[in-house]
Amino acid sequence: MQARDTSGDEDRRNVRRVLDGDVEAYRNIVERWQGPLIHLAYRFCRDRGVAEELAQDAFLKAYRRLGQWRGDAAFSTWLFALATNVYRSWARRRRLPTVPLDALRRLAEPARAPGDLERRERERLVREAVLSLPGKYRDAMILFYFHEMDVQQAAASLELAEGTLKSHLHRGRKLLEKKLPRLAEPATTPAGGTVRGTEA
């Protein structure tokens, strides 16, 4: 996340060149932001191929609307807000993902020291459970963690007030706690000891 914050001037210069007719300058923008945009899309769809398609769509829309960036906010803020809208529209159109009941039951069982495979499976189910939340809570959770728990940036990407985002996060976490009660409890070994790194 550091690299994108260091030079807003470079983005500004590239945007100016594109708007002045140098379309090739857009390549610099794509190369600079492709990683974060694909990463954000992946958090919405959990599929690499779909993530690239969504990011491509977002870049094309950004190109069409480049003149609408007023320059008062960082280019990245504008680009993330635009991409978030593209990804949210896609998420609204597709069927809601469901986490199988037996998988949720497994997650609700008392925790024991998990093997690597089991841990990965558990983490995958938690991420999928986030996707099955109602849209506004899902979006808040996705953007909050994508922006490394920065409320201000997440709120800007969703074009929400910070207070609204915090309330959506709170509600989303409560819903997840209900779905995955084990996340809210300290994990224990079969002998009763707490497992380091898996406590809630």
Place this chain on the structure above:
Amino acid sequence: MRDLDRILLEDERPEPSSGFAASVMDDVLAEALGPPPIPFPWLQFALGFLVLPVLSGLLLWQLLPRLPVPLQVGLGTLLENLGAAAEPGMLWGLAVVAASSVVALWCYELVGGAD
């Protein structure tokens, strides 16, 4: 919920495929060289959005006093009597308004909303 924070922070970060930027640029160059996209007709949309309820309201205002049954009866009975109460011109008007709404919604969906 620290476990949740850790799991969601440490999410996978897929690397862009090697041809990704080139593929985006192909689309962008095609867009730049092609004719400009047709903008969404917001003015016509807004006019239709305003005129449609007004027209529907006027038609109903003309139609309702002629109904041979009171409004309190069920919707089915009301619709059955609507045909009898209306002059043919009014029914055509209603049909045209309904058809225009369907066609407008269909076009809106076809272009993928306002994008």
